[in-house]
Amino acid sequence: MKTANCPNCGARIDFRWSSAVQTVCAYCRSVLVRHDVDLERVGQVGDLPPDSSPIQIAAEGLYRQKPFVVVGRILYEYERGGWNEWHLIFSDSSSGWLSDAQAEYAVSFLSPEQGSALPPAESVHRGTKFQWNGVQYEVSSLTRARYRGVEGELPFQYWNKEEVLFADLRGGDGRFATIDYSEANPLLFLGEAVQFEDLRLKNLRQFEGWS
Amino acid sequence: MSETVPPATAAKVKGFNCPQCGAAVALRGFEHTLTVVCVQCLSVLDAKDPNYQVLQTFQERERIRPLIPLGSRGKLHGTVYEVIGFQERTIHVDGMPYSWHEYLLFNPFQGFRYLSQYHGHWNDINTVRSVPEPAPTGGKPGVRLLGETYRHFQSATAETTFVMGEFPWQVRVGDKAAVQDFIAPPRLLSAETTESETVWSLGEYLSGARVWDAFQLPESPPPATGVFANQPSPYPGRLRRTWVMCLILLGVLLNLAILISALAGKEEVFRQSYRHPRELGTEAAFVTSVFDLPGRPSSVELSIDTDLRNDSAYFSFALINEATGQAWDFGRQVTHSGGGKARDRALVPTVPPGRYYLRVEPELLSRSGFLNYELLLRRDVPAAAFYWIAALLLVVPPVFVGIGAVSFEKSRWQESDYGESSAASEDEEEDEE
Numbered sequence: 001m002k003t004a005n006c007p008n009c010g011a012r013i014d015f016r017w018s019s020a021v022q023t024v025c026a027y028c029r030s031v032l033v034r035h036d037v038d039l040e041r042v043g044q045v046g047d048l049p050p051d052s053s054p055i056q057i058a059a060e061g062l063y064r065q066k067p068f069v070v071v072g073r074i075l076y077e078y079e080r081g082g083w084n085e086w087h088l089i090f091s092d093s094s095s096g097w098l099s100d101a102q103a104e105y106a107v108s109f110l111s112p113e114q115g116s117a118l119p120p121a122e123s124v125h126r127g128t129k130f131q132w133n134g135v136q137y138e139v140s141s142l143t144r145a146r147y148r149g150v151e152g153e154l155p156f157q158y159w160n161k162e163e164v165l166f167a168d169l170r171g172g173d174g175r176f177a178t179i180d181y182s183e184a185n186p187l188l189f190l191g192e193a194v195q196f197e198d199l200r201l202k203n204l205r206q207f208e209g210w211s
Numbered sequence: 212m213s214e215t216v217p218p219a220t221a222a223k224v225k226g227f228n229c230p231q232c233g234a235a236v237a238l239r240g241f242e243h244t245l246t247v248v249c250v251q252c253l254s255v256l257d258a259k260d261p262n263y264q265v266l267q268t269f270q271e272r273e274r275i276r277p278l279i280p281l282g283s284r285g286k287l288h289g290t291v292y293e294v295i296g297f298q299e300r301t302i303h304v305d306g307m308p309y310s311w312h313e314y315l316l317f318n319p320f321q322g323f324r325y326l327s328q329y330h331g332h333w334n335d336i337n338t339v340r341s342v343p344e345p346a347p348t349g350g351k352p353g354v355r356l357l358g359e360t361y362r363h364f365q366s367a368t369a370e371t372t373f374v375m376g377e378f379p380w381q382v383r384v385g386d387k388a389a390v391q392d393f394i395a396p397p398r399l400l401s402a403e404t405t406e407s408e409t410v411w412s413l414g415e416y417l418s419g420a421r422v423w424d425a426f427q428l429p430e431s432p433p434p435a436t437g438v439f440a441n442q443p444s445p446y447p448g449r450l451r452r453t454w455v456m457c458l459i460l461l462g463v464l465l466n467l468a469i470l471i472s473a474l475a476g477k478e479e480v481f482r483q484s485y486r487h488p489r490e491l492g493t494e495a496a497f498v499t500s501v502f503d504l505p506g507r508p509s510s511v512e513l514s515i516d517t518d519l520r521n522d523s524a525y526f527s528f529a530l531i532n533e534a535t536g537q538a539w540d541f542g543r544q545v546t547h548s549g550g551g552k553a554r555d556r557a558l559v560p561t562v563p564p565g566r567y568y569l570r571v572e573p574e575l576l577s578r579s580g581f582l583n584y585e586l587l588l589r590r591d592v593p594a595a596a597f598y599w600i601a602a603l604l605l606v607v608p609p610v611f612v613g614i615g616a617v618s619f620e621k622s623r624w625q626e627s628d629y630g631e632s633s634a635a636s637e638d639e640e641e642d643e644e
Contacts, residue, residue, distance in 0.1 A: 052241030054320045080380055081245055102243050102379050103322025104340065126408075138342060141408045170342045173357075193340035196321050207241070207319045210291075 006030060007041050016071045017089045020153035031159045043160055048075055048149040053084050053100045054204045057152045061199040063107050067091045072152030076145040087154055095155050106176060108191025115185040124167045132190060137169035137177045231265050239295045240317050244377040255383060267383050275299055279314055281376045285426030292316035299373035331435035332442060333422050334399060334414035343400060343411060354393050361393035361400045364440050364627045392440060399441035416441050438622040446616030453609040460605045468598045476591035480504060487573045487582040496572035501533055504590055508563045512592035516554045517584040519547035523576040530559055533566040558594050
């Protein structure tokens with residue numbers, strides 16, 4: 001584990017992932033971007049709103065026999081509640097996402113297809129069909145979400161956004177795709193719905209009265 | 212399923228006071244709860260608003276008592292769930308309202324699931340995150356999910372008619388959704404479509420007793436009335452069992468018949484060939500020589516073997532006891548058409564031993580030409596008719612169960628969009644106690 005000190009408050013910053021681009025100081029909530037050995041403070045995030053995800057930073061689990069640890073998160077909010085995108089680092093140092101929307105869980109990975117290979121936002125409507133990696137997906141909803149905050153280590157700079165547009169697509173067998181239109185170049189995430197118990201999560205948050 | 216469930220009161224339940232009536236409102240769904248309905252005044256409140264803004268109020272509302280109280284904990288699929296929300300939803304078919312109840316269950320790790328209840332029929336429901344594929348079957352619409360085909364049952368608009376407790380979505384009385392139900396008993400696959408999206412959910416039929424056991428509820432569940440859409444038919448198993456039993460008994464019967472047939476004496480007691488007419492001018496009727504039927508009372512079989520060709524003859528017989536004069540009268544029509552020999556048999560059951568003779572009166576249909584025939588009498592011949600009757604009786608139970616199975620499916624589909632006349636057959640009232 002690499003360590004550094006927060007340029008703002010001097011607190012120790014532990015990196016769980018050597019390739020982290022951004023992290024947030026757990027003490028002063030400064031958003032810190034890594035430049036080789038230096039950390040640059042680019043801004044500050046407010047307190048995260050209370051949420052009830054049982055996942056937390058440093059939780060560990062298993063996806064398709066591969067152990068992972070939760071190192072960061074992005075919290076979104078939309079008209080029907082909020083959801084978390086937990087940033088996972090697998091034992092082989094690869095990165096993935098565990099989304100938790102009202103305790104419905106899904107694991108996804110950034111697809112190499114991006115930018116011009118993806119449909120522009122204005123051509124995506126409910127019911128439109130696309131195919132990636134031989135799997136057909138159908139747009140189930142377009143979600144305008146508000147970015148509510150970040151925590152921990154992320155693979156890119158991501159903070160202080162306003163509104164974000166997502167296209168959610170469903171395939172067969174619980175597979176799904178998300179196109180993230182928050183950047184000029186859209187990003188595609190491909191994944192599948194997972195059962196909570198299959199993730200064999202440890203280090204979870206505790207809820208009083210529940211075990 | 213009857214393990215003890217830790218009570219919800221182990222932890223302090225979060226809450227606030229209703230801004231409308233001041234009653235205590237519990238919050239059991241943590242930050243997932245978007246709307247909460249005051250149990251006291253039934254006002255719908257914004258759970259995310261710092262002042263719990265009132266979103267909907269009602270002057271007068273009929274209260275519905277949930278069968279499983281809010282805050283109850285129960286164990287389903289090995290996970291403890293707490294009842295946090297309750298709603299009544301109603302569809303109208305031919306102007307008639309049909310209402311069912313939905314219980315929202317919550318576990319902070321496993322999330323949400325639902326129990327639905329209609330006339331004592333329960334379903335354990337989970338949202339589905341795969342999109343079922345269209346799969347019409349037999350001209351009817353259907354869908355396919357995880358290798359199973361579901362047949363379309365009903366399409367309707369469901370309106371939320373009563374809410375209580377917490378919901379992780381924006382709930383209001385009057386919410387409407389287009390609901391499509393597809394069935395593969397004991398499973399029920401439903402699509403609920405609102406303006407923004409279609410959500411699929413998969414239910415599995417559950418007996419009231421299972422629910423009572425899971426939630427350790429007092430007394431007994433309300434009895435289930437009628438046949439529910441995805442209620443598993445009790446008949447296929449029963450039908451298989453009765454057929455298996457029937458086949459076993461038929462096998463026993465067949466073996467018995469073979470055994471008895473093998474043990475039977477089939478002893479020849481009389482054989483004679485005749486020609487008809489015997490002599491021109493004489494009467495057709497005659498008596499045979501006397502023969503002996505020895506041993507115990509037994510059946511007697513008479514075989515008639517003729518050389519008829521494309522003709523028919525009628526034989527009147529009487530088996531007569533020489534000593535007592537007791538007679539068994541019977542007749543046989545022997546017909547020849549096409550190939551083979553024209554022959555017939557007649558069986559006289561339980562004839563006591565003694566000396567007997569036969570009175571015979573043959574009559575040739577064509578009334579011309581000659582007829583050669585042989586009469587053969589054997590005693591102790593098993594009666595095949597008995598076995599046929601027994602076999603027929605053995606087939607009765609599975610046939611009845613089969614009829615039951617068909618009428619069960621008929622009752623099921625009667626309630627669907629494909630029922631004969633859903634208006635005429637419905638006289639049940641909604642039970643809202």
